[in-house]
Amino acid sequence: MLDVKRMVILRDLAEHTRVTAVADLHGVTPSAVSQQLRALEAEAGAVLVERDGRGLRLTPAGAALAAACEPVLAALERAEGAVRALDTELSGELAIGCAPSALATVAAPLVAELAVRHPRLRPRIVQADPEEALPQLRRRRLDLAVTYAYPLLGAPPAAGTTAVPLFEDPLCLALPQALLPAYERDGLAALRESCWVSAPAPSSCREMLLHACRNAGFTPHIAHECGDLRSGLWLVATGQAVSILPKLLCDAPPPGVAVRELPGPGRTLDVLVRAGTEARPAVAATLAALTALTAPTAPTAVAAAAAPGAGTRRTPLTPLTPR
Numbered sequence: 383m384l385d386v387k388r389m390v391i392l393r394d395l396a397e398h399t400r401v402t403a404v405a406d407l408h409g410v411t412p413s414a415v416s417q418q419l420r421a422l423e424a425e426a427g428a429v430l431v432e433r434d435g436r437g438l439r440l441t442p443a444g445a446a447l448a449a450a451c452e453p454v455l456a457a458l459e460r461a462e463g464a465v466r467a468l469d470t471e472l473s474g475e476l477a478i479g480c481a482p483s484a485l486a487t488v489a490a491p492l493v494a495e496l497a498v499r500h501p502r503l504r505p506r507i508v509q510a511d512p513e514e515a516l517p518q519l520r521r522r523r524l525d526l527a528v529t530y531a532y533p534l535l536g537a538p539p540a541a542g543t544t545a546v547p548l549f550e551d552p553l554c555l556a557l558p559q560a561l562l563p564a565y566e567r568d569g570l571a572a573l574r575e576s577c578w579v580s581a582p583a584p585s586s587c588r589e590m591l592l593h594a595c596r597n598a599g600f601t602p603h604i605a606h607e608c609g610d611l612r613s614g615l616w617l618v619a620t621g622q623a624v625s626i627l628p629k630l631l632c633d634a635p636p637p638g639v640a641v642r643e644l645p646g647p648g649r650t651l652d653v654l655v656r657a658g659t660e661a662r663p664a665v666a667a668t669l670a671a672l673t674a675l676t677a678p679t680a681p682t683a684v685a686a687a688a689a690p691g692a693g694t695r696r697t698p699l700t701p702l703t704p705r
Contacts, residue, residue, distance in 0.1 A: 385422065388419070389448075391415060392430060392448045394408070395419070395431070408521075428444075458658070472500045472502060472663055473503060474504065476664050478524065478527070479510040482509055483628060485509065488651065492668070495674060495675055499671055512529040512531070512586075516529070516654070526665060526669075527655075528548070528651065529651075529652050533650065535589055540654065542656060542657050543656060545652045546672075548652060548653060550647070550648060550650055551648050551650070553594070553629070553643070553649070554626070555625075555626055555641070555643075556618045556625045557576075559640050561573065570595060574602075577603055578595075578605060578623060579607075579618065580604050580614075581608065582609060611627040619636035629648070630651075655669075
């Protein structure tokens with residue numbers, strides 16, 4: 383019988399390619415990872431990895447077994463959910479990762495809604511950007527994760543998860559009031575000589591800023607970096623910088639800052655769950671609570687929950703009427 387935890391290590395090696403990266407993910411030594419891989423090879427009766435210079439690469443058998451990992455994990459999640467469905471009342475802790483920009487719009491209303499609907503359920507909000515939340519979700523340190531994605535960047539969806547879209551969040555240009563007439567006349571091209579504020583690399587928000595400016599015919603000079611893009615608005619208020627950031631971060635800008643919504647798609651706010659957990663009572667109850675909420679600053683309301691099943695997919699947006 384194949385050990386599922388060892389299959390997860392093989393899956394992570396297929397994704398991250400380096401034993402040291404897998405060791406860091408699991409909080410163990412590289413030698414421990416190598417031992418688990420050798421044990422898995424003994425269980426499978428096949429060579430799963432082979433030397434490739436200083437690293438390892440998966441053999442065809444290893445690649446096939448790594449690809450089979452997600453359906454196995456999803457089936458186990460559904461089996462555990464079937465047991466939990468027998469509970470008479472929802473209780474216990476539910477760990478919910480949340481991107482910082484969605485704490486006020488999604489996480490806070492959700493906690494209040496769950497307190498009314500399921501008072502014995504204890505939601506625990508963990509602030510985490512998507513890059514941090516996804517590994518925690520896949521390793522069962524989070525039960526759900528409120529994340530965001532920029533469709534224009536074309537990043538592949540996370541394997542082994544189900545994405546439930548919440549709402550669309552447009553991109554906005556934040557610029558000093560003095561530059562507003564030039565922008566309204568010539569568009570982003572009027573700001574080619576400006577200093578820009580963005581998130582430190584690597585960041586999808588930074589990539590979207592670069593994408594928008596290059597579409598306008600120039601590469602921006604990113605003079606300032608702020609992990610909290612909302613704080614970057616104070617640099618814009620000095621009159622010496624401009625920025626592009628999500629609309630959720632543009633409420634109540636400092637004096638002297640003009641905000642204009644940019645045309646075209648922005649980002650989507652999503653809830654990610656591990657494939658196979660959609661019907662687990664606590665997760666299903668949380669998704670149902672989200673559908674009962676309308677985010678006050680979002681242009682589209684929270685969407686319907688995802689249907690159960692393995693793999694990564696999205697459910698269509700379903701507008702709701704505010705309560």
